[in-house]
Amino acid sequence: MSATCITIVFLPYHVGLRDYSVGDGPNRLRKLSLIARLQDFEITVLYRRKYSQLMTTRAR
Numbered sequence: 001m002s003a004t005c006i007t008i009v010f011l012p013y014h015v016g017l018r019d020y021s022v023g024d025g026p027n028r029l030r031k032l033s034l035i036a037r038l039q040d041f042e043i044t045v046l047y048r049r050k051y052s053q054l055m056t057t058r059a060r
Contacts, residue, residue, distance in 0.1 A: 005044040008035070 014023030026047070029035060035045045 003043060007046040007048060010047065010049045
């Protein structure tokens with residue numbers, strides 16, 4: 001069974017730093033054109049921005 005859809009969830013913070021380490025993963029996937037390559041294989045790619053309540057609380 002092969003995948004027909006993947007979801008990339010954008011959570012930009014890792015250990016309190018924005019776009020650091022794994023928090024920068026979705027940006028790197030876009031920069032490397034991986035999303036376009038997956039779409040070439042007729043795989044639907046959903047890209048969602050979500051900001052966790054935990055991070056909003058920590059930022060205060």
